[in-house]
Amino acid sequence: xxxxxxxxxxxxxxxxxxxxxxxxxxxxxxxxxxxxxxxxxxxxxxxxxxxxxxxxxxxxxxxxxxxxxxxxxxxxxxxxxxxxxxxxxxxxxxxxxxxxxxxxxxxxxxxxxxxxxxxxxxxxxxxxxxxxxxxxxxxxxxxxxxxxxxxxxxxxxxxxxxxxxxxxxxxxxxxxxxxxxxxxxxxxxxxxxxxxxxxxxxxxxxxxxxxxxxxxxxxxxxxxxxxxxxxxxxxxxxxxxxxxxxxxxxxxxxxxxxxxxxxxxxxxxxxxxxxxxxxxxxxxxxxxxxxxxxxxxxxxxxxxxxxxxxxxxxxxxxxxxxxxxxxxxxxxxxxxxxxxxxxxxxxxxxxxxxxxxxxxxxxxxxxxxxxxxxxxxxxxxxxxxxxxxxxxxxxxxxxxxxxxxxxxxxxxxxxxxxxxxxxxxxxxxxxxxxxxxxxxxxxxxxxxxxxxxxxxxxxxxxxxxxxxxx
Amino acid sequence: xxxxxxxxxxxxxxxxxxxxxxxxxxxxxxxxxxxxxxxxxxxxxxxxxxxxxxxxxxxxxxxxxxxxxxxxxxxxxxxxxxxxxxxxxxxxxxxxxxxxxxxxxxxxxxxxxxxxxxxxxxxxxxxxxxxxxxxxxxxxxxxxxxxxxxxxxxxxxxxxxxxxxxxxxxxxxxxxxxxxxxxxxxxxxxxxxxxxxxxxxxxxxxxxxxxxxxxxxxxxxxxxxxxxxxxxxxxxxxxxxxxxxxxx
Numbered sequence: 002x003x004x005x006x007x008x009x010x011x012x013x014x015x016x017x018x019x020x021x022x023x024x025x026x027x028x029x030x031x032x033x034x035x036x037x038x039x040x041x042x043x044x045x046x047x048x049x050x051x052x053x054x055x056x057x058x059x060x061x062x063x064x065x066x067x068x069x070x071x072x073x074x075x076x077x078x079x080x081x082x083x084x085x086x087x088x089x090x091x092x093x094x095x096x097x098x099x100x101x102x103x104x105x106x107x108x109x110x111x112x113x114x115x116x117x118x119x120x121x122x123x124x125x126x127x128x129x130x131x132x133x134x135x136x137x138x139x140x141x142x143x144x145x146x147x148x149x150x151x152x153x154x155x156x157x158x159x160x161x162x163x164x165x166x167x168x169x170x171x172x173x174x175x176x177x178x179x180x181x182x183x184x185x186x187x188x189x190x191x192x193x194x195x196x197x198x199x200x201x202x203x204x205x206x207x208x209x210x211x212x213x214x215x216x217x218x219x220x221x222x223x224x225x226x227x228x229x230x231x232x233x234x235x236x237x238x239x240x241x242x243x244x245x246x247x248x249x250x251x252x253x254x255x256x257x258x259x260x261x262x263x264x265x266x267x268x269x270x271x272x273x274x275x276x277x278x279x280x281x282x283x284x285x286x287x288x289x290x291x292x293x294x295x296x297x298x299x300x301x302x303x304x305x306x307x308x309x310x311x312x313x314x315x316x317x318x319x320x321x322x323x324x325x326x327x328x329x330x331x332x333x334x335x336x337x338x339x340x341x342x343x344x345x346x347x348x349x350x351x352x353x354x355x356x357x358x359x360x361x362x363x364x365x366x367x368x369x370x371x372x373x374x375x376x377x378x379x380x381x382x383x384x385x386x387x388x389x390x391x392x393x394x395x396x397x398x399x400x401x402x403x404x405x406x407x408x409x410x411x412x413x414x415x416x417x418x419x420x421x422x423x424x425x426x427x428x429x430x431x432x433x434x435x436x437x438x439x440x441x442x443x444x445x446x447x448x449x450x451x452x453x454x455x456x457x458x459x460x461x462x463x464x465x466x467x468x469x470x471x
Numbered sequence: 472x473x474x475x476x477x478x479x480x481x482x483x484x485x486x487x488x489x490x491x492x493x494x495x496x497x498x499x500x501x502x503x504x505x506x507x508x509x510x511x512x513x514x515x516x517x518x519x520x521x522x523x524x525x526x527x528x529x530x531x532x533x534x535x536x537x538x539x540x541x542x543x544x545x546x547x548x549x550x551x552x553x554x555x556x557x558x559x560x561x562x563x564x565x566x567x568x569x570x571x572x573x574x575x576x577x578x579x580x581x582x583x584x585x586x587x588x589x590x591x592x593x594x595x596x597x598x599x600x601x602x603x604x605x606x607x608x609x610x611x612x613x614x615x616x617x618x619x620x621x622x623x624x625x626x627x628x629x630x631x632x633x634x635x636x637x638x639x640x641x642x643x644x645x646x647x648x649x650x651x652x653x654x655x656x657x658x659x660x661x662x663x664x665x666x667x668x669x670x671x672x673x674x675x676x677x678x679x680x681x682x683x684x685x686x687x688x689x690x691x692x693x694x695x696x697x698x699x700x701x702x703x704x705x706x707x708x709x710x711x712x713x714x715x716x717x718x719x
Contacts, residue, residue: 036684037666037684037685037686037687038685038686038687038693039685039687039693039697039698039701148492148493148496168496331697331700331701333700382694383690383694383695383696384694384696385607385696386606386607386610386611386696389611389696417693417694417697418694418696418697419697420697420700420701420704421611421694421696421697421699421700423700424611424614424615424618424700424703425611425614427618428614428615428618
């Protein structure tokens with residue numbers, strides 16, 4: 002019965018198309034169960050203790066992130082915050098949107114996870130970003146509080162990440178190529194336009210080309226037309242009733258299938274919605290124009306719209322504060338070293354036969370050779386002893402096959418049964434076998450998870466689920 | 472006949488409630504009987520019947536007897552305290568702690584002496600808790616403890632049992648750790664809850680604060696198998712620390 006509060010530090014690093022940010026948070030956890038109850042370790046407080054300035058993402062030339070400069074920048078922020086990489090126990094590095102597609106994104110991720118501490122996970126991927134931005138913006142909390150469907154649009158430089166929450170739970174997440182920096186302007190000249198925006202320009206029959214001076218030939222008004230077209234496209238993405246604007250006919254057909262009750266907007270462009278500036282191109286892009294068009298549109302001009310708690314910081318806060326969850330507090334593990342990184346999930350059902358499970362593992366091993374895997378199952382609500390024993394017998398029989406003798410036994414269950422199941426498994430396996438059995442975590446096919454060092458006197462573990470299934 | 476207590480109260484919503492969706496969500500946060508409707512200042516008939524039904528189940532849980540078949544099916548044998556009936560057990564809490572000489576003799580004859588852990592069950596204030604939880608818990612406890620190298624004594628059942636029977640039974644069998652699994656005073660949510668009271672070397676002068684307690688064990692609370700697995704670990708900790716209760 003350890004009732005004392007513990008804290009650990011989590012980092013969020015967001016390397017976006019336009020900006021790079023770092024935050025550090027102090028996460029407090031505590032056993033919130035009462036006397037005589039089984040422990041329940043919960044997060045009691047998340048407090049951002051340091052926010053970096055918003056840096057422009059260093060780029061070497063158009064298509065590459067300057068990995069060294071980014072690393073330098075992040076190390077500088079650690080120093081300013083007075084935090085050593087080894088102090089960090091959880092969090093996420095997110096390379097977002099267009100940046101993630103740049104050729105050296107992988108190298109950057111590697112360079113950064115090396116310095117970012119024990120347990121910072123490197124992740125990218127549109128859906129995960131959308132979820133993190135949605136959580137960081139406050140949309141999830143708003144949805145939980147009101148019990149309504151809340152969609153958050155995180156409109157950045159290269160992409161817009163949309164996440165729909167229903168009653169506080171993620172329902173849908175999508176990512177579309179709309180952002181404030183798809184067209185850039187340098188000394189009054191158009192210096193860059195993305196491939197997708199070029200298509201749209203063509204479809205609209207506009208005359209915008211790189212190198213043109215924006216103050217000649219009504220280019221500003223053409224840019225405004227594009228900004229409104231982008232706004233219509235965003236509206237189409239969240240409104241199942243609307244039809245696709247024809248200039249976007251070649252875009253992938255990703256949109257929400259449920260209509261939100263409330264809309265919030267975060268990301269850099271969200272700041273341009275409220276801001277009134279005389280210089281429309283102060284940031285050297287069309288972000289301000291896009292913000293203005295959104296302000297005039299049905300996205301914000303309805304009773305559905307609510308101002309977001311966080312704007313430009315939403316993704317980085319999501320990465321720092323919402324990328325992990327705490328497992329159930331009755332779990333079982335032996336002979337293990339933590340953290341465990343990039344464990345791949347093999348989805349099973351509790352009532353699968355041994356041969357089915359073996360076939361699934363074989364399939365996995367032929368594809369990924371030596372990757373670490375975990376078996377994940379929904380589990381049984383309030384199982385009987387017999388169910389626990391039979392399932393443990395089955396799973397242990399699979400892991401006792403000679404070809405899997407050296408594999409760690411990692412089991413992830415959603416329902417609260419991991420301690421009983423872990424103990425039953427261990428009784429059927431060699432005493433030196435590495436066994437980890439945790440519950441309270443929902444994951445599925447295609448997910449990767451990281452398991453951090455146990456917290457709260459070893460009673461629970463923080464877990465990061467890295468890709469998401471809906 | 473329809474069992475009107477079949478649906479858990481948290482899912483129970485008055486037929487004429489107009490905000491069903493919102494109410495369902497709110498009800499997830501509390502076990503209180505909210506959103507049950509009213510007629511003037513009074514309960515509706517169905518809400519009132521449900522209240523009575525739950526109240527009666529709680530009352531029955533206290534006053535019914537654990538059947539001898541239940542005990543046999545669990546592979547246990549039975550002794551009883553000084554009380555001669557449920558009524559006496561309620562009115563004379565002191566008698567519910569006393570195990571008379573003839574019953575002590577049965578224990579001495581039938582039980583393994585000097586176990587690391589002695590587990591026994593008591594009806595306490597809920598008889599249904601025995602049939603609902605005992606089988607799953609006993610097996611997880613026994614296998615779990617033995618796997619950790621602890622010897623487990625012969626389990627049995629005590630009729631008209633109070634927790635403090637442990638003060639007599641512990642020294643009698645010379646057990647290092649005693650774990651009493653006893654029916655909890657039923658509430659309006661469930662009549663099947665069980666508690667575990669665990670003590671290191673209990674003795675007649677021990678304090679109440681020397682018990683380590685795990686409560687709310689039932690399919691509506693902490694699943695019996697998971698609770699038992701947790702208790703295995705608690706008992707390990709208690710045997711190593713040689714103490715239990717708040718000083719642990």
